[in-house]
Amino acid sequence: METEKRSDLYEEWKRRAFLGPLPQGFLGVEERNAQQQQEAADQQAALALHQLQMQNMPGMHEPHVVGRLSITIVQAKLVKNYGMTRMDPYVRMRVGHSIYETHTCSNGAKNPHWNKVIHCYLPPGVTQIYVEIYDECSFVMDELIAWGHIDIPPQVLQKGETHEDWCMLSGKQGDNQEGMINLVFSYTVKTKCHPYMNAPSVMRVPSSTVFGVSQYAPVNVYTTPPAAAAIPVVPSSLPTAEIELKQISEMFPNVDKEVIKSVYDANHGKKDITINSLLQMCE
Structure with a gap:
């Protein structure tokens, strides 16, 4: 009698396991569709990143390049030290569609020194660069201190002269009231037999706006130099x-x-x- 009950119970379990209605999503179709969409989005992001890297690779777009511009970011004299401690300033510079950064001048405060040389290809029609100075922060977003649109001196582009100048910066104090940055410009006409390597470019991701000026969180995108190119x-x-x-x-x-x-x-x-x-x- 007990054996029959066990047999009946086993048959009931068997019917439930093999013949009962399957739960929704049993085959995981919806989950796989979501995973496929995520993989497609990742592929698009990777493709966009690859295209950005190709644009910054030297020699990839020869017809769109005029020559090589060298900019030395020497130092800055700022009017105010923001915060309770001495600022740690660094410079972010945009030339055309490429963005470059200096190292951080620890405890630079109002008189930071970088002496950073940036070499970049100058696209046709570009006669101005955009400079931002940030205070590097440890636990919060880096604070934008000063900024300015700076014209490339005409004699640099037309005659290839080396030109040094102090350029005015805007900021919380007002237009052209935040201090000055010391830059040295030089320009070399591009030749195909002497390619130059670009400095690492940086993608900027908008994060917030302060005083009407967008701040950006840096995401470094380092271009891979050609194997035959030597480090200068x-x-x-x-x-x-x-x-x-x-x-x-x-x-x-x-x-x-x-x-x-x-x-x-x-x-x-x-x-x-x-x-x-x-x-x-x-x-």
């Missing part, structure tokens, strides 16, 4: 550069040594051309 050596780091820089500094005692070093690097360590460039700047 900074001329001022060479052993013989120290002696030449000292000699040039003695010739121009009223010119800041960092500016001389920047001009020296922009002219690829050529002493005579550096002296001529400094003479033009002092006129």
Whole structure:
């Protein structure tokens, strides 16, 4: 009798397991559809990122490039230190559709120094760059301190001269009232036999707006240089550069040594051309 009950119970379980109605989504069709949509979105994002990297790869769009622009971000003099501690400023610069950053000047406060040289291809029609200075923060979003649209000096583009200037910055204090940034420009006409590597580009993702100016959270997108391209050596780091820089500094005692070093690097360590460039700047 007990065996019959167990047999009947087993048959009931069997009917429920194999013959009963299947629950909704048993085959996971909806889940797979959602997963397929997510995979398609990821593929589109990857494709867009790949296209951005290809646009920033040197030599990929030869007909749309005019020449190479070198910008040395030397230092800044700001009117106010925001916050309770000394600011840690860094510069974000846009040239055409490419964006570059300096390192952070720790405790730079109102007088940060970077001495950062940026090499980039200059697209046709671009005669202006956009500069932003941020205070790097640890637990909150980096604060935008100052900004400005800066014209590339005409003599740099037309004659290939090296030009150093202090450019006014806007900010919370008002238009052209937040301080100044020291930049050195030089320009070289592009040649196909001497390709140059671009500095790492940065995608900017809008996050919030302060004082009518959009802030951006940086997402670094580093372009991969060609295997055959060598990493350029900074001329001022060479052993013989120290002696030449000292000699040039003695010739121009009223010119800041960092500016001389920047001009020296922009002219690829050529002493005579550096002296001529400094003479033009002092006129």
